[in-house]
Amino acid sequence: MSKLYIKNMVCDRCIRAVKQELEKLHVHPKEVALGEVELEKPLTSKQSEQFNSRLKELGFELLDDQKQKQIEVVKNLLIQKVQQGEIPEHFSISEFLSKSLKKDYINITRLFSEVESTTIEQFFILQKIEKVKEWLAYNEFTLSEIAWKLGYSSVAHLSAQFKKITGLTPSDFKKVGGIRKALDKI
Incomplete structure (x- = not known):
């Protein structure tokens, strides 16, 4: 095959x-x-x-399969980082990926954008928003705890990004029992 x-x-x-x-x-x-x-x-x-x-x-x-494999490694590293739920406020995707993959970030991001038609940063934001949805759905943390755990500078920043991506504020999302996406569908 x-x-x-x-x-x-x-x-x-x-x-x-x-x-x-x-x-x-x-x-x-x-x-x-x-x-x-x-x-x-x-x-x-x-x-x-x-x-x-x-x-x-x-x-x-x-x-070639090698490119696809590299993209999958990048995605998996970012998904794992978000799922850990401990992202420092000044987290640098470029430093994290360069260090993890031992490659120049410019090459990593160029390949990712070429293959995925989106940026690494946008992919990372979408992963974080899905984690926010999960925590909101299960009432695991307050919004300020979620913002802190996912490296947002403030609740306002998290809320603005959440609304931009989902069209709902975090509180509206909770009220309507918002829909989450499978991580492999993002």
Whole structure:
């Protein structure tokens, strides 16, 4: 079984276009979904070269598994940091990731943005907001305790960011029994 990752697939037409290109190479994919192709066996180097060239002409890009693995490592580090619930107020994502991965942050952030179409910082904020929702839903902490635990400079800063992302204030979220997202869906 072989998996390919393809950037810029955003609709059903993209899926059909990728399937057609594979069929032209006499390759019959097991499954084609947004951003992913599952094959019974890997492409030959000639097929891979032709497929990649054709994808670029169509506005897609074949990503190698190594890039995807690096992105997953970044996501997992940030998710773990948020789930610990002990983020210092002046926490630096760049220092944390550079130190953890022993890589230059500029390269990490460039790869992340290229693959995920969002910034590392935005991903981190979304993770923190989901943690806030969890704590609010279970009445585990006061809003000021949550702000302190997640490294916000103030309750006002947390509330403003929460409203910007969810459209609700934290207290409104509690009143309506707000909806949370699975971490892998963020």
